[in-house]
Amino acid sequence: MVDQFLNSFIGMFVAMDIIGVLPMYLGMTQGLPPKPRRRLVNLSVIVAAVVAALFALIGKGIFKFLGIAIYDFKVGGGIVLLVMAILDLIKGRGAEEHSASTGVVPLGVPLITGPGLIATVMLQVGIYGNAIVLVSMFANFVFAWAALRKSALITRVIGVEGTDIISKIAALLMTAIAFAMIRTGIFEAIRTSHY
Structure with a gap:
């Protein structure tokens, strides 16, 4: 069970890439006083967590309604993840200027909870079950919240170059996860094929 939690946590952590989001967050909130900055972090993380939890809980129902099998999503999600990682x-990831009023939408979704995290969460539910995924999701969002709240300190310690290096390593890991998703999706599709 601990192994499953760690696998789930690490997969989500890599897909979320909160360290890679830090420089963009700093760019978006440059010049904002501390109180609105804290409010922006709180709201962004809440929005991101709610979106991810909704996909974890009702993703299977959406699949069933649309007639999509989990292996279809593994291949499709893997391709999306691969393209994102290669880019x-x-x-x-380009830093963009955003005001405090519009910061939640690009920061919460899609920067924190983007297609990669959504694909990872939905696939993990099928592998580990709701309980483990929701607990590791909660742990990831607590970490994301703490990292964003302490972003100035983290960037000062590891530097802008350090955050860039960590982001690139996360992208490399994401390509490996993407290939694994595509490979297992194709093998499952072949195994369950009735042709």
């Missing part, structure tokens, strides 16, 4: 490796 991240090639050019990095």
